[in-house]
Amino acid sequence: DTEVTQTPKHLVMGMTNKKSLKCEQHMGHRAMYWYKQKAKKPPELMFVYSYEKLSINESVPSRFSPECPNSSLLNLHLHALQPEDSALYLCASSQDWDRGNQPQHFGDGTRLSIL
Amino acid sequence: AQSVTQLGSHVSVSEGALVLLRCNYSSSVPPYLFWYVQYPNQGLQLLLKYTSAATLVKGINGFEAEFKKSETSFHLTKPSAHMSDAAEYFCAVIFTSGNTPLVFGKGTRLSVIA
Numbered sequence: 131d132t133e134v135t136q137t138p139k140h141l142v143m144g145m146t147n148k149k150s151l152k153c154e155q156h157m158g159h160r161a162m163y164w165y166k167q168k169a170k171k172p173p174e175l176m177f178v179y180s181y182e183k184l185s186i187n188e189s190v191p192s193r194f195s196p197e198c199p200n201s202s203l204l205n206l207h208l209h210a211l212q213p214e215d216s217a218l219y220l221c222a223s224s225q226d227w228d229r230g231n232q233p234q235h236f237g238d239g240t241r242l243s244i245l
Numbered sequence: 246a247q248s249v250t251q252l253g254s255h256v257s258v259s260e261g262a263l264v265l266l267r268c269n270y271s272s273s274v275p276p277y278l279f280w281y282v283q284y285p286n287q288g289l290q291l292l293l294k295y296t297s298a299a300t301l302v303k304g305i306n307g308f309e310a311e312f313k314k315s316e317t318s319f320h321l322t323k324p325s326a327h328m329s330d331a332a333e334y335f336c337a338v339i340f341t342s343g344n345t346p347l348v349f350g351k352g353t354r355l356s357v358i359a
Contacts, residue, residue, distance in 0.1 A: 134288075172335055172349035173289070186346065220288055230277045230339035231296035234347060236288040 133157055134237035136221050142243045145211060151240045153204040153221030161227035162204040163234060164196060165220040173220055179204060180227035211244045218242070247272045249338045251350035259358050264308075264323040266353050268336030271317065277339040278319040279347070280310055284332045292334075295319060306330070331357045 134155045143149050153162065161180045165173035178186035179198040187196075193215075195207040204221055218241055222234040252267040270276060277296050281289040293304025300312045310321045319336065336350040 136288075170352075172352050175346045178346070185344075188346075222289075228344055230341060230345065231294075233279055233291050233294050235291065236281075238286075238288040241286075 134221055134223055134235050136219075136237035136240050138240060139238065140241045140243075142245060143208070143211065144245050145213075147211075148207070148209045150208065151206040151219055151221075151242075153206075153237060154202055155223040155235070156202055157223065157225075157235070158201075159223035159225050159235070160201060161224045161232075162198065163222040163224075164204065164206055165222065165236075167218040167220055167239070177206075178227060185227060208242075211242075213244050216242055216244045247276075247338075247340045247348070249336055249348050249350045251334075251336050251353050253353050254351065255354045255356065257356040257358060258326045260328055261325050264321070264326045264330065264355065266321040266334050266336075266355065268310075268319045268321065268350060269317055270319065270338050272338075272340050274340070275312075275314055276341075278310075278312065279337045279339075280304065280308070280319075280321050281335045281337060282306075282332050283335065283352075289335065292321070326355075326357045328357050328359065331355055 137152045164176040167173045176190045177196045182198045197205040218239045220239045222236045224234045225232040248271045250269045279294045280292040293302045295312045303309045308323045335352045338348045
């Protein structure tokens with residue numbers, strides 16, 4: 131069982147839909163991350179939140195909009211996605227963004243398919 | 246430039262044989278190093294980490310890795326492969342003390358043959 135919970139596990143949406151991915155952790159971690167993973171590739175970092183503030187946006191298109199309502203929750207709002215956005219979206223958390231020796235803990239991801 | 250390289254995109258071993266998955270990094274300063282495993286349709290699970298304490302690190306599921314500064318390597322080993330070890334393995338590195346992204350290798354797919 132993972133300590134980072136992601137919902138939904140699967141999501142199919144059209145290019146005009148608006149949907150949200152949710153991530154929750156109760157480990158007291160202060161850094162949370164969104165990654166995108168295509169098949170047979172390593173995860174690619176999208177966003178980093180540290181103490182509920184956006185620290186890194188890796189030039190992600192504006193059709194992806196992150197939100198961190200509190201230290202335990204991380205959302206990713208989706209709008210007008212393209213077929214190439216179909217992927218596994220992983221959420222992760224770590225104790226601190228400021229200390230490199232803290233490992234990231236990953237959720238099981240949301241498998242997103244864009245029709 | 247700082248980078249992490251996993252040699253071999255696919256490794257195949259017989260059940261009971263030694264598992265060796267290679268990871269090399271390029272950096273003038275020893276980084277923080279991690280190995281993750283990803284089973285099909287799952288997220289990444291931390292196997293072990295090196296954070297400048299002991300150079301031989303023991304992880305979960307019988308895996309261990311040895312940090313060798315002179316070779317800039319952090320290879321993952323397991324004495325005896327099980328069928329359940331079949332998965333994708335990622336070496337990942339943080340190159341500074343913090344505030345920098347986790348850099349992943351391209352991954353190695355491990356197959357275990359009965």
